[in-house]
Each structure stands twice: as structure tokens, then as C-alpha cells.
Amino acid sequence: MRKARRHRLRSASAPLSFAVAAVAATIAVTAPGIYAQNLDRVVLRNGNPVVGEIQELRRGDLSLDTDEMSVVEIDWDDIAFVTSDRIFEVTDVGGFQYFGRLEATDQQRTLIVVLGAVADTLAFSEVVEMTYIGQGFLTRTKGFVDVGINLTRANSLASLLLKGRFAYRGQLWDLDWNAETYFQRQETTTGTGEVLKEQTSRNSTSVTVKRFFGGSWAATTTSDVEQNEELSLDSRLLLILRGEYFLIRSQSMEFSAGLGGALNLETFTGEERTSSAEITAVTTFDAFDIGDLDVSTTVSTFIAPADGGRFRLNVDARLSWEIFNDFVVAFTATERYDSEPPTVDAGRDFTYGLTIGWSWD
Numbered sequence: 001m002r003k004a005r006r007h008r009l010r011s012a013s014a015p016l017s018f019a020v021a022a023v024a025a026t027i028a029v030t031a032p033g034i035y036a037q038n039l040d041r042v043v044l045r046n047g048n049p050v051v052g053e054i055q056e057l058r059r060g061d062l063s064l065d066t067d068e069m070s071v072v073e074i075d076w077d078d079i080a081f082v083t084s085d086r087i088f089e090v091t092d093v094g095g096f097q098y099f100g101r102l103e104a105t106d107q108q109r110t111l112i113v114v115l116g117a118v119a120d121t122l123a124f125s126e127v128v129e130m131t132y133i134g135q136g137f138l139t140r141t142k143g144f145v146d147v148g149i150n151l152t153r154a155n156s157l158a159s160l161l162l163k164g165r166f167a168y169r170g171q172l173w174d175l176d177w178n179a180e181t182y183f184q185r186q187e188t189t190t191g192t193g194e195v196l197k198e199q200t201s202r203n204s205t206s207v208t209v210k211r212f213f214g215g216s217w218a219a220t221t222t223s224d225v226e227q228n229e230e231l232s233l234d235s236r237l238l239l240i241l242r243g244e245y246f247l248i249r250s251q252s253m254e255f256s257a258g259l260g261g262a263l264n265l266e267t268f269t270g271e272e273r274t275s276s277a278e279i280t281a282v283t284t285f286d287a288f289d290i291g292d293l294d295v296s297t298t299v300s301t302f303i304a305p306a307d308g309g310r311f312r313l314n315v316d317a318r319l320s321w322e323i324f325n326d327f328v329v330a331f332t333a334t335e336r337y338d339s340e341p342p343t344v345d346a347g348r349d350f351t352y353g354l355t356i357g358w359s360w361d
């Protein structure tokens with residue numbers, strides 16, 4: 001399918017906005033010609049029909065590809081009926097998946113998924129995601145790229161922050177790649193006129209593969225590589241295996257908790273590589289239906305029983321606001337804590353940054 005422009009249509013309250021109604025009315029005028037193409041049909045709560053090709057339902061928005069408005073994103077709460085003869089993958093709040101065409105019904109905000117002789121009935125409020133089975137690879141992806149730069153003349157400080165994410169969601173498998181790099185350089189002049197140059201850097205990347213099971217359960221495996229001069233950490237390789245349970249999974253947010261084990265291979269500056277087994281726990285929170293705001297937070301803890309009960313804490317948070325056409329302003333926060341650092345002043349590192357970037361989902 002061609003790459004199309006996206007138009008976000010939201011309702012500020014229960015009644016449909018004028019923009020949604022106007023677009024629906026425009027498309028309805030040409031509906032007879034479009035129906036000949038056997039496309040999907042969406043009926044809004046005010047009775048206006050919209051036809052086209054349903055791409056997906058994600059984060060509370062239904063993406064519909066139309067000839068008149070390219071890709072229209074309609075708030076799921078503004079829709080009364082959805083029908084299609086094509087095969088979709090539907091996921092409910094409990095994590096269960098259903099496959100089939102979307103059967104017509106006279107019950108508002110009710111989805112009937114039919115495959116052969118099997119028919120499953122779901123209330124709209126129970127549906128979290130819906131994807132056309134024939135969609136290509138890129139339509140199942142989401143991610144962002146953020147850039148932050150700070151230049152201060154008064155103390156000759158320069159810093160660069162880059163963050164990125166690429167995630168793919170399949171029927172049973174998820175792939176999630178994250179990367180971050182931070183560099184800071186500062187020049188200071190002593191009382192004798194000597195110029196001192198100080199610089200520090202931090203780099204990290206991780207790949208997580210997640211396998212979903214029935215209901216809200218999943219198994220995840222993560223490979224994480226990190227370097228941090230502020231913590232005197234030359235390199236750390238983490239191999240993690242966790243079980244994960246989704247406590248909340250809705251059209252507006254996701255909240256999950258996981259527990260498992262990790263193998264930690266690390267080298268501090270001037271020391272030999274060491275290895276340790278750790279118990280790890282993680283909580284992840286993602287809220288994405290707060291107007292144009294997105295909030296995501298991941299808190300991970302690591303305890304090494306054989307290493308004197310050493311405790312490590314990782315916090316990664318991002319608050320982003322869409323300004324226009326998927327371009328965002330974001331506030332990011334990164335915290336790292338180690339109860340047994342190689343030196344006294346290397347126990348904690350943090351970065352708070354304001355960035356601009358681009359995101360897609």
C-alpha cells in the first residue's frame with residue numbers, strides 16, 4: 001500500500017467534533033463508488049459512514065486509508081460500528097487474540113470476529129489493538145529519534161544527547177531495540193591560567209525479544225550493552241531472562257511487571273572483568289492517550305546475592321508532546337545507581353535532557 005499522509009481527528013468530548021463529522025460527510029457522498037471496491041466500513045456515533053481500508057487500531061486511534069483524505073485517524077470512542085470482509089488480528093485487554101473478518105451487527109460498539117464457524121463477540125471497550133493480517137512489516141512498527149544539544153559559553157560546556165527506539169509487534173513476538181548516547185565536554189581555567197579539559201560519555205544499547213502467551217503473560221529475553229565513564233564502567237554486558245505480566249492493558253495505557261534472572265559481565269576502569277548472577281525485577285508504564293502527550297517509564301532493579309547483596313537501579317523515563325506531524329518535544333530522564341561502585345564518587349549518574357525529535361506508530 002502506498003505511503004499516505006495522516007490526518008488526526010479527535011473528539012474533545014462525547015459529541016463528535018465538527019472536523020470528524022465534516023470528513024465523514026464528505027466521504028459518505030462518494031461511498032457508492034468506493035463500496036464497489038469492497039472496502040471496509042466504519043460508522044461514526046453520529047450515524048455518518050466512512051469507508052476505506054482499515055490499517056490498524058492502536059493507542060485508541062483507528063487508522064483508515066481513504067482516497068479522499070489519505071490516512072484518517074479516528075478516535076475509537078467516536079465509532080459505533082466497524083465491518084470488514086478482510087481478516088484481522090484483534091487483541092483484547094486480557095491479551096487474548098482473535099482472528100477473522102469483522103461481521104456486521106445491529107449492536108452499537110460491539111465487534112464480532114468471525115473465522116469459519118467460530119464467532120467471538122467483544123465490546124469496543126475490551127479491544128486494545130486490531131491489525132489487518134495482510135499489513136506489511138513497517139505498519140507493525142513504532143519508535144522515535146530524539147536529539148538534544150546544549151552549548152553554554154559562560155562555562156564552556158557542550159553536550160550532546162541522542163536517543164532512539166525501534167519496536168516491532170508481531171502476532172506472538174515483539175522485538176524492541178533501544179539506544180542512547182551522551183557526550184559532554186567542558187573547559188575550565190585555573191587560577192594560574194591553565195586550561196583544563198574534561199569530558200565524559202555514556203553509551204548504551206539493548207535488544208529485547210518478547211514472546212506472548214495466552215492472557216496477560218509473556219516471556220522476555222534482553223541483551224544490554226553499556227559504557228559509562230561517570231561510573232568508571234568500561235563495559236557491561238547483561239543477559240536477562242524474565243517472566244512478565246500485564247497488570248493493565250487498555251486503549252490508553254499499559255502497565256506491566258516482570259521478574260527473572262540476569263548474568264552480568266562487567267569491566268571497571270583499571271580492573272579485570274568480573275561476572276555475577278543477579279535477581280532482576282522490572283516495571284514498565286506507558287500512557288498514550290493524554291491528548292498529544294505520551295509518558296513512558298521503565299524501572300529496573302538488580303540484586304547480586306553472591307556479591308554482598310549489591311543493588312543496582314536503572315530508571316529511564318520519557319515525556320513527549322507532539323507539536324505537529326509526528327514531530328515532538330521530549331523531556332528525558334536517565335538514572336543509574338550502584339550500591340557497590342569501584343570508587344566512592346562513581347555510585348550514581350543521571351542525565352536530564354530536553355530534546356526534539358520525530359516519532360511514529
